[in-house]
Amino acid sequence: MRKKAVFFDADGTVCDLEKGTPDSAVRAIEKLRENGHQAWLCTGRSRAFVPDYLEKVAFTGMITSCGATIEKDGKRIFDRQVTPQEARRSVEILRKYKMIPVMEGPDYMYYDKAEYNNSINWYADIITKTLGDKWKPIKGNEDSMFINKISAKITPQSDPDAACRELSAYFDFICHGGEGFAGDTIEMIPKGFSKAVGIAAVCRIFDIPWEDTVVFGDSNNDLAMFEYAATKVAMGNATPKILKLADYVTEDMFHYGIRNGLEHLGLI
Incomplete structure (x- = not known):
């Protein structure tokens, strides 16, 4: 064979x-x-x-x-990394439209526990435990996030369509509408x-x-x-x-x- x-x-x-x-x-x-x-x-x-x-x-x-x-x-x-400037701008746009940014990189993931926690996703604490010292907060690292992609969490107040429109120059999108592990999430992948x-x-x-x-x-x-x-x-x-x-x-x-x-x- x-x-x-x-x-x-x-x-x-x-x-x-x-x-x-x-x-x-x-x-x-x-x-x-x-x-x-x-x-x-x-x-x-x-x-x-x-x-x-x-x-x-x-x-x-x-x-x-x-x-x-x-x-x-x-x-x-x-x-292939998003630039720190694009990462910061992405956080600002997502938060403007009431979405929760989880910034994912090759060496670290960045999110703020005050907004991304078990009330948003039941497994948030599991992710934090799994990451160990590979977790960093966004706060304090706004200009030094080295990431490949974003998982943007949808809340009842979110406007994901508007967020995606503003971020479409940077990313392609995969929508998970309540299905499986990544439910109610929009994955944002570098274009192409x-x-x-x-x-x-x-x-x-x-x-x-x-x-x-x-x-x-x-x-x-x-x-x-x-x-x-x-x-x-x-x-x-x-x-x-x-x-x-x-x-x-x-x-x-x-x-x-x-x-x-x-x-x-x-x-x-």
Whole structure:
């Protein structure tokens, strides 16, 4: 069999915010690598928000921040950052329209706990705990935030359409309207970037033929990579748009979805 490059989304695919990564997925990815295939994490999370339990998975490399950061074998080879001036302006615009900025970078995430807390998202304290010393407040760092993307949280008083219009020169947008881990969030990605762009860059850099690309995912920020890749595997918990694009639907991650999907493709 030709060797494949398999790209895995994180949340809802290989990990859960509270439960981590199931052992079955860890073992399946190890077996995938043993069989000579590549295994890439391809996540909307910023590099700073990749937790220890994902660091220990046998990934070939990581595409983070929806394609804005790429690393292989622990070495960062690409990092597209928003300028500190654009980051500050983005915070001002989001707050003007009653949205809550969570600024995501390769080394740190920035948010103010007074406005981003469990009353906004039930997992806010979990994120803070996971980040540890990789969390910084926006206050006091307004002019020194080095970020790749923003997760803007919607409140009942928000005007997200107006905010997006003002920020459209800087970002492309992925809307999560109450679905899954990122519900009621607008992800703001540097213009022209996506998970698909990250995968295409990896394929170009490392001479991976397009026909050997495989993706596993579950949520709407996986749409770009599902539209791009040769073979698409949706998790059992996937959104309708992802299910519609899938070549195969496996189980959810806690019912051996990664293992079963890789077995179905003959990769393990």
